[in-house]
Amino acid sequence: MRTIDEVLTDLSAKIKEQAHGVPVPFSEYLASLAQHPNLLLRNVFQRMYDMMAAFVSEGVDDYPDEPESIRYIHYDCKKLFVEGTDHPFFADRLFANRLVTHFSTFRRGAQQNRIYIFQGPHGSGKSTFLNNLLMKFEHYSATFEGGAYEIFWRLDRKALGALSENESYTISSQLMGLGHDASPKPRKGQQDRSPTFPNKEYLEVPCPSHDHPFLIIRREYRKAILDDLIKDEDFKKKLFSQKQYEWVFRESPCSICLSLYQALLDILGSPERVFDMVYARRYEFSRRLGQGISVFNPGDRGVRAHVQTNQLLQDQLNVLLRDSNKVKYLFSRYANTNNGIYALMDIKARNKERFASLHGIISEGLHKVEDMEENVNSLFLALMNPEDHENIEGAPSFTDRITFIRIPYVLDYNTEVQIYRNIFGDQIERAFLPRILDNFAKVMIASRLTEDSEACREWIEDPTQYTLYCDGKLQLLKMAVYAGHLPSWLKEEDRRRFTVKRRRAIIAESKVDGNKGFSGRDSIKIFNEFYSIYGKNGALITMPVLCNYFRERRRDLGDLIPEGFLESLLNSYNYAVLQEVKECLYYFNEERVSKDIQNYICAINYEPPRVEKCLYTGETVEVSEEFFNNMERQILGAGATARQMRAFRTEIQRQYASTTLTQEMLLEGRPITETSVYKSLLEGYSHNLKEKVMEPFLGNDNFRRAIKDFDVDSFKAYDKRIRRDVTSLIKNLQRRYKYTAKGAKELCIYVIDNDLAARFA
Numbered sequence: 001m002r003t004i005d006e007v008l009t010d011l012s013a014k015i016k017e018q019a020h021g022v023p024v025p026f027s028e029y030l031a032s033l034a035q036h037p038n039l040l041l042r043n044v045f046q047r048m049y050d051m052m053a054a055f056v057s058e059g060v061d062d063y064p065d066e067p068e069s070i071r072y073i074h075y076d077c078k079k080l081f082v083e084g085t086d087h088p089f090f091a092d093r094l095f096a097n098r099l100v101t102h103f104s105t106f107r108r109g110a111q112q113n114r115i116y117i118f119q120g121p122h123g124s125g126k127s128t129f130l131n132n133l134l135m136k137f138e139h140y141s142a143t144f145e146g147g148a149y150e151i152f153w154r155l156d157r158k159a160l161g162a163l164s165e166n167e168s169y170t171i172s173s174q175l176m177g178l179g180h181d182a183s184p185k186p187r188k189g190q191q192d193r194s195p196t197f198p199n200k201e202y203l204e205v206p207c208p209s210h211d212h213p214f215l216i217i218r219r220e221y222r223k224a225i226l227d228d229l230i231k232d233e234d235f236k237k238k239l240f241s242q243k244q245y246e247w248v249f250r251e252s253p254c255s256i257c258l259s260l261y262q263a264l265l266d267i268l269g270s271p272e273r274v275f276d277m278v279y280a281r282r283y284e285f286s287r288r289l290g291q292g293i294s295v296f297n298p299g300d301r302g303v304r305a306h307v308q309t310n311q312l313l314q315d316q317l318n319v320l321l322r323d324s325n326k327v328k329y330l331f332s333r334y335a336n337t338n339n340g341i342y343a344l345m346d347i348k349a350r351n352k353e354r355f356a357s358l359h360g361i362i363s364e365g366l367h368k369v370e371d372m373e374e375n376v377n378s379l380f381l382a383l384m385n386p387e388d389h390e391n392i393e394g395a396p397s398f399t400d401r402i403t404f405i406r407i408p409y410v411l412d413y414n415t416e417v418q419i420y421r422n423i424f425g426d427q428i429e430r431a432f433l434p435r436i437l438d439n440f441a442k443v444m445i446a447s448r449l450t451e452d453s454e455a456c457r458e459w460i461e462d463p464t465q466y467t468l469y470c471d472g473k474l475q476l477l478k479m480a481v482y483a484g485h486l487p488s489w490l491k492e493e494d495r496r497r498f499t500v501k502r503r504r505a506i507i508a509e510s511k512v513d514g515n516k517g518f519s520g521r522d523s524i525k526i527f528n529e530f531y532s533i534y535g536k537n538g539a540l541i542t543m544p545v546l547c548n549y550f551r552e553r554r555r556d557l558g559d560l561i562p563e564g565f566l567e568s569l570l571n572s573y574n575y576a577v578l579q580e581v582k583e584c585l586y587y588f589n590e591e592r593v594s595k596d597i598q599n600y601i602c603a604i605n606y607e608p609p610r611v612e613k614c615l616y617t618g619e620t621v622e623v624s625e626e627f628f629n630n631m632e633r634q635i636l637g638a639g640a641t642a643r644q645m646r647a648f649r650t651e652i653q654r655q656y657a658s659t660t661l662t663q664e665m666l667l668e669g670r671p672i673t674e675t676s677v678y679k680s681l682l683e684g685y686s687h688n689l690k691e692k693v694m695e696p697f698l699g700n701d702n703f704r705r706a707i708k709d710f711d712v713d714s715f716k717a718y719d720k721r722i723r724r725d726v727t728s729l730i731k732n733l734q735r736r737y738k739y740t741a742k743g744a745k746e747l748c749i750y751v752i753d754n755d756l757a758a759r760f761a
C-alpha cells in the first residue's frame with residue numbers, strides 16, 4: 001500500500017508535468033526540432049497563423065473556375081469563435097476574409113514592428129472577437145501542434161564547483177527563510193515553476209522573455225547546425241530562403257540569457273559544458289497567469305512598465321557565478337510578451353498612455369531596462385472605436401506601423417441570421433415561412449450600408465431594368481455579393497460585366513459600410529420584440545407581417561431603413577418565390593411524363609367518358625374530356641380552344657392508327673416509347689412544360705381552387721391529374737425549399753392571391 005503522501009507526491013508531480021512540462025535537455029530538444037522543424041521553429045506570428053489554419057476551415061471559392069480569383073471565400077470560423085466560448089463571435093464573410101488576409105502575412109514575411117488595430121463601432125463585437133481569439137490561442141498552445149518552448153537554465157551547482165552540495169542547499173534554504181529540516185525535498189526532474197525553489201543540485205533560471213531555445217546558439221553557427229540537423233529538404237529550402245524565417249538567423253536571446261551564457265562560458269571553459277545547462281521548457285500561453293499574453297483594459301492601473309527583478313534568484317546567481325555584476329536578472333513587464341501577445345482593449349483612458357509608450361518598442365523592437373536593452377517582438381493587438389481615432393494621432397512616424405482591420409457591424413445576412421439562431425434557438429426558423437427570416441436580417445443590414453454605391457453604379461449601367469426585383473440603389477444586389485452569390489434575376493450581360501476588377505471594387509466598399517445603422521445589439525433587441533409578437537401565435541410569419549411591422553408598428557425605426565427598401569425587398573421576395581413555384585411545378589419527372597403520354601395515346605382510341613386500363617402502362621385511366629384537355633393544354637398552351645384541342649386529338653389518333661400501331665409497332669417491333677408519335681408528344685410536352693409552367697396558375701381556376709382545397713375533403717373531387725400536380729407541387733416545395741406542408745400551401749395561395757404569375761409574366 002502506498003502512503004497518502006506518496007499518492008499526493010505522485011499526483012502533484014503529474015499535475016506539474018501536465019501544466020508546465022518537464023524541461024528537456026537542449027540536445028533532446030534539438031533532436032525533436034530535427035523531427036518537427038515546422039512545429040518547433042516558430043515565432044508567435046507563425047504560431048498564430050497555424051492556429052487560424054487549424055481552426056478555420058476554408059470553404060469554396062466564389063468563382064473557382066476563373067483564372068483570376070478575388071479569393072472571396074466562405075471561411076467557417078465556428079471552431080475559432082463559436083465552439084466552446086461563453087460568448088460566441090460571428091464573423092461574417094467579409095470580416096473572415098479580411099482577417100485571414102491579414103493573418104496570412106504572418107507566414108509570409110517579417111510582421112514584427114507593427115500593431116494591428118481592430119476598428120469598429122460600439123456593438124460590433126470587437127471585444128468578444130479578441131477574447132475568443134486569445135482564448136483559442138491559449139488552447140492551441142496547449143496542444144501538441146501548438147506547443148511552444150522557451151529557454152530554461154538549470155545551473156548545475158556541482159559542475160560550477162561553487163560550493164559543496166550541502167553548503168549550497170543551506171544557503172538557499174536560509175535565503176528562503178526556511179530551516180534546513182523544514183524544507184521539502186523535491187525529486188530530481190520535477191522542479192516547480194518558481195525559480196527560487198531551493199534545489200539541491202540545480203539553480204533554475206527561466207528566461208523572462210520566453211526566448212526561443214534555438215536562439216541560444218550563436219548566430220554565425222545557426223545555419224550550419226540547422227542544415228546538418230534537419231533532413232527535410234523541402235522545409236530547409238523554405239527555412240533558408242523565406243522571409244518568415246529570417247528571425248531564426250537574426251534574433252538574439254535576451255540580455256539575461258546572453259550574459260548568463262557568457263558568464264558560464266567563462267567559468268566552464270567550453271560551450272559544450274554550457275549547453276549541458278541549457279534546457280527547453282514547454283510553456284502554455286495563459287492570459288490569466290500573464291504568461292505570454294498581456295491584456296490591458298482602459299481602467300487598469302500601473303501604466304508604467306516597472307523594472308522587475310527577483311532578488312532571491314539574483315542573490316543565488318551572484319553566489320553561484322561568484323560575481324554580482326555578470327548577470328542582472330532584470331526585465332520589464334514587456335518581457336513577458338516577447339514572442340507573445342500584447343493587447344489593448346480599447347485605446348482610451350490609461351490605454352492611451354500605454355499605446356503612446358509603445359512607439360519606441362514597435363518601431364525598434366527594443367525596450368530599455370535601466371542601461372540594458374530588452375527585445376520585445378510581440379504580436380501587438382488593439383481594439384478601437386472610430387471616434388477614438390484622435391487618441392492615436394500625433395506620431396506620424398508611428399502611423400505607418402499601424403495596420404487597421406475593420407470590424408464593422410455584420411454585413412452578411414446569413415451571419416446575421418446565425419446570430420439570431422444562436423441567441424433565440426434554432427426553433428425560431430419554424431415560425432417563419434422560408435426566406436422571411438433572411439429578409440428580416442436584410443432590413444437590418446440595409447440600415448448599415450452606405451446609400452450610394454459607386455461600385456454598383458459602375459457595374460450596372462441601367463438599374464431601372466431591375467426595378468421588379470431590386471431597389472434602385474442596388475443594395476439588395478450588393479447584399480447578395482457580400483453573401484457570396486449573384487441573384488438569379490441578374491441578366492447574362494451584367495453577369496459578364498462582373499469582372500474581377502468590379503468584384504474587388506464592391507468588396508472594397510465593405511470598408512465604408514457597417515459603421516452606422518442598427519448595431520448588433522439593436523438588431524437583437526428588435527428581433528426579440530418582433531419574434532415575441534409574431535413568432536408564438538402559431539401562424540407562420542410572412543412578408544406582409546414583416547413589412548407591416550416596420551411600416552406601421554415600428555414606424556420609429558423607419559428613419560434608419562432606406563426609403564423604398566421594404567417595397568423592393570417585397571418585390572425581390574415575390575420574384576424569388578415565384579421562381580420556386582415554377583421550379584417545383586416544372587419538376588420534370590421523366591417516368592411520370594412518359595406514363596402520361598402513353599396513357600394519352602391509349603385513351604384517344606376511346607370515346608369518353610369511360611374507364612380503361614392502359615395497354616402500355618397498366619394504369620387505370622379515367623378517360624374524360626378533362627383528362628384529354630389537361631394533356632392538350634400542356635402541349636398546345638393554356639390558350640388552346642376546345643376546337644384546336646379536338647383537332648389535335650384527331651390528328652394524333654389518325655397517326656397512331658395509320659403508322660404507329662401498324663407499321664412501327666407491329667411490323668418493326670418497336671416499343672411504344674420508340675415510336676414517332678410518342679417522341680413528338682414528348683418533345684412538345686417537355687418544351688412547353690417549362691415555358692408554360694405557370695399557366696395552370698394563370699388560366700386554370702380549377703387548379704387554383706384545388707390548391708386552396710388541398711388537405712381538405714373537397715380536394716378529392718378534383719380531376720386526378722390536378723390532384724396529382726397540386727400534390728407534387730406541395731411536395732416539391734417541401735423537399736426542395738424546406739417548406740412545411742402548411743407553409744407550402746400558404747405560399748401557393750400567396751402567389752395566387754397576389755397574382756404574381758401575371759405580374760412577372
Ligand SMILES: [Zn+2]
Pocket residue numbers: 151207208209210211253254255256257258
Ligand atoms: Zn532569455
